[in-house]
Amino acid sequence: MAQQISESELVLMKIIWKNGGAALYSLIMEELEKDKNEWKNNTVLTLLFRLGEKKYLKVRKIGRRNEYVAVITEAEYQTMQMHSFLDKVYGGNVKNLVSTLLRQDILSVDELKEIESFWRKENE
Amino acid sequence: MVELTSETPAIQNAPVSVNANAGEVMSIQTNKDIVDVDMHGPFTIYVCLFFIWSVLALVLFVRKITIYQSFIQYMKAGSTEVSDIKILNLLSDCEEKLNIKIRVELSYNPLIASPMIIGFFRPRIVLPAGGIEDKELSYIFLHELTHYKHRDMFYKWLIQIVVCAHWFNPFAYLLEKEVNKSCELSCDEKVISILGDKARREYGDMLLSFMKSDNLYKSSLASVTLTEGAEQLKERLGAIMNFKKKTKWWIFISLLLTAMLGCGFTVSGAYVANGNKQKNLDNATDTFSLYTNSAEIISFQKDEQTTTKEVAVRIKENDVKMQLNAAADGDSHRTLEVIDPTGEVVRTYTFDQDGFIAGDREWLYGNELIMVTDVLYPGTWYVRLSTNQTPAEKTTVSAKLIDPFVWGFASDTDIPSAEMEEEENADDSTLYARMYDYYRSYAQTKEDIQNGYIVNTGVSFNERAMPIVIGGEGTKFYVNHDNRIDLSITLKNLVDGTGHHYWAPLTDVSFVSFEVYDPEGKVAYSFYKEKEDIENEVDIDTELAVYPGEWQYKISFAYVTDGIEPSDMEIALRYQTIYEDDMQWLIDNKLHRND
Incomplete structure (x- = not known):
């Protein structure tokens, strides 16, 4: 299983995922500025380097510029986090998780019915 | 076929080889021979020593590398x-x-x-x-x-x-x-x-x-x-x-004046006073708390008998300097000392009304001494004034706290209240004249005048500072003869300050301005640089023709120094031909204006 990444690293990953899984450094900086993030150049470079080391990103050179390509997709990351969350908090017991979702109204009964019928259709 | 001789080797007792094939047996090496050989062969001793040395050196070095590697691993793990x-x-x-x-x-x-x-x-x-x-x-x-x-x-x-x-x-x-x-x-x-x-x-x-x-x-x-x-x-x-x-070798004085007088002119300082009312005595034992306006802490009345007075000053902050103003009267010597909480005398300055006698980095204006301490720390400090004879006039020492970034001294920064206005020095022109000469002490000004200088400011900062002087009515000087004046301006390593992380001048725009007005009030010379232009080097050396009459110069500036490169700002006017009466006018009106 891949390593954990910090919140700030996740922000960068999200930008890259949003851009179709690859982004130039300049684009990343632009997106950060849009969200009023005041991250210095070196800071971003350090974080990108770390993501590279953790095998979340691959660096590709386009001319003189660096393009950062996501090796782990957003879906894979979500799954990973889901597993780790499930293990950590629910001891691997999915039913308990769903019951919490329902009891706390995070998942409404209607939504659950929708999911059930969707699932049935998929399996037909 | 290799020929072997059966001759005895030239060197006695030298090792010889035994060659079984040739069938000839040469001399056999005995223990004695070997010992003799060692005595006579210098190389082997050094080889041994070299061996010992290199083994130890290598072992030590390898050991260091191993320690380093294990440290790195230890570090990585944690x-x-x-x-x-x-x-x-x-x-x-x-x-x-x-x-x-x-x-x-x-x-x-x-x-x-x-x-x-x-x-x-x-x-x-x-x-x-x-x-x-x-x-x-x-x-x-x-x-x-x-x-x-x-x-x-x-x-x-x-x-x-x-x-x-x-x-x-x-x-x-x-x-x-x-x-x-x-x-x-x-x-x-x-x-x-x-x-x-x-x-x-x-x-x-x-x-x-x-x-x-x-x-x-x-x-x-x-x-x-x-x-x-x-x-x-x-x-x-x-x-x-x-x-x-x-x-210490650098001259790094800056005068920050803040005064608000009604005549439509402002001078701002890098640090704004908090306008506290003066509070002189804390308790009966003569301990003072200082604020940002001057408070009188020592005073000798006319003819008072004591010759030394010492007071305690309680400092509560970590980042302040203390400025002391003292005057000398008559013929007496004055010694002003500052003593730190441990009892050590950290500053001492001796002067009389003619000027400096001993000490350094103080300023003398007329017969007033201005001393600024280094940055103080909290504790009870002492100020001592001694005179070598009974004062003929009332003499006072006043003290105030100033911002540590002030490298020179600051005149009182408070907004004048009604009662203070009455006490205010009625001679406004004195105040203005003083502003432009702040980079030179009394002695230096005297020397300048004798060398024909009308004005010779000069300041170089080796640390961060923010000198600001804006506006003012200008300083007069009277020309008695047709003459030429050398005009020089140097600006080096001044910083605009607005784009940097630290503060920008209060005016929000950095600038340096110098003007000379002829007796008709027209601009005879004008120099102005602002914003990023300030950061370019300026080295002007020109001359101005002058004729008899009342001339004026006006200097204003606001800039920052970054403390990394020594900065330089010099503006000077100097008579090419030095006439006695011109010089005398300067001495009377500039040097002795306080008399």
């Missing part, structure tokens, strides 16, 4: 990367300040005692665990990054090689200590030069706190740490606190 954006940004800032292009990694490790930087080509700063304030972090980063910039890691290993090769030589170990010490000291110096005066004490405190911590591991082989032993630390603290004294 380290976690730093993800806090704020801290990473801080590191980024420091890298920029030092112009470091390479990316430096950052991690925590609870097992180390003090911050360090490891790695030759991929540097990594490791911080000890525990909350470290932002301010301290900048010092740490600047310090460690400077180690990287100076390539201290390489030097340290070079020294290790030398130490291994000279394992027998005690001086090598001394050299090692000295090199380590100078690495640290030079980094400290670099950090302080960037951070400035205010930060010195905090930096020293921080070093001390790291010494006291009880974390587990310190290794000087693998890392360049922030502290390398208590002795060195003492020396470093001393060096840090004495840092400013080294820059």
Whole structure:
């Protein structure tokens, strides 16, 4: 299983995922500025380097510029986090998780019915 | 076929070979022979010694490398990367300040005692665990990054090689200590030069706190740490606190005046007064608390018999300087002393109404002495005034607190209340004249006039400062003869300040302006630079034709110095032909205006 990444690293990953899984450094900086993030150049470079080391990103050179390509997709990351969350908090017991979702109204009964019928259709 | 001779070898007792094939047996080496051979062959002794030396040197060196590697592994195991954006940004800032292009990694490790930087080509700063304030972090980063910039890691290993090769030589170990010490000291110096005066004490405190911590591991082989032993630390603290004294040679006076007078003219200072009302006595024992306006702390009445008076001044802040104004009267000598809480006399200045007798870095205007202390720390300080004879006039010493960034002195900064206006010096022109001559002491002004100077300001800052003088009515000078005046202006390393992290001048625009008006009120010469233009070097040397009449010059400026490069601002007007009456006019109206 891949390593954990910090919140700030996740922000960068999200930008890259949003851009179709690859982004130039300049684009990343632009997106950060849009969200009023005041991250210095070196800071971003350090974080990108770390993501590279953790095998979340691959660096590709386009001319003189660096393009950062996501090796782990957003879906894979979500799954990973889901597993780790499930293990950590629910001891691997999915039913308990769903019951919490329902009891706390995070998942409404209607939504659950929708999911059930969707699932049935998929399996037909 | 190889021929073998059966001759006896030329050298007696030299080893000879036994060649079984040839069937000839030459002389057999006996033990005696061997011993004799050793005595006579110089090479083998040295070979032995060389052998011993190299084995030991190699063993030591290999041992050092092994220790280093195990330390690195130990470190890796316990380290976690730093993800806090704020801290990473801080590191980024420091890298920029030092112009470091390479990316430096950052991690925590609870097992180390003090911050360090490891790695030759991929540097990594490791911080000890525990909350470290932002301010301290900048010092740490600047310090460690400077180690990287100076390539201290390489030097340290070079020294290790030398130490291994000279394992027998005690001086090598001394050299090692000295090199380590100078690495640290030079980094400290670099950090302080960037951070400035205010930060010195905090930096020293921080070093001390790291010494006291009880974390587990310190290794000087693998890392360049922030502290390398208590002795060195003492020396470093001393060096840090004495840092400013080294820059004594530079003239770094700045006068920041703040006054608001009704005549449509403002002069702003880099620091704004808090306008407190004066409070003189704290309690019956003559201890004063000082504020930002002058308070009279010592006074000798006319004909009062005592010749020495000492008062206590309670300082509560960490970052202030004290400015003392004192006057000399008649023929008496005055000695003004400042004594720190430990009882040591830290400043002393002796003068009489003709001027300076002993001391330095004080300013004398007419017969008024202005003394500014170094940055003070909280405690009870003392001010002592002694005279060598009974005062013929009333004499007072007044004191006030000023901002540490003021390198010269500041006139009272408070907004005049109704009662103060009455006491106000009615001679406004005196105040204006004073403003433009603030860079020269009485003695220097006298010398300038004798050399034909009408005005000769000159200021160079080696630290961060923010000199500001704006507006004013101009200073008159009377020309008695047709003449030419040499006009020179120098600007170097002045900074606009608005684009930088530190403060911009209160006016929001940096500028330097100099004008000369002829007797008809028309502009005879004008110089103006503002905003980024300020940062360009200016070196003007020109001349102006003058005719008899009342002329005027006006100097205004507001800029910042960055404290990294020494700054320079000089504006001078000087008569090409020095006439007695011109000079006398200057002496009467400029030098002796207070008489």
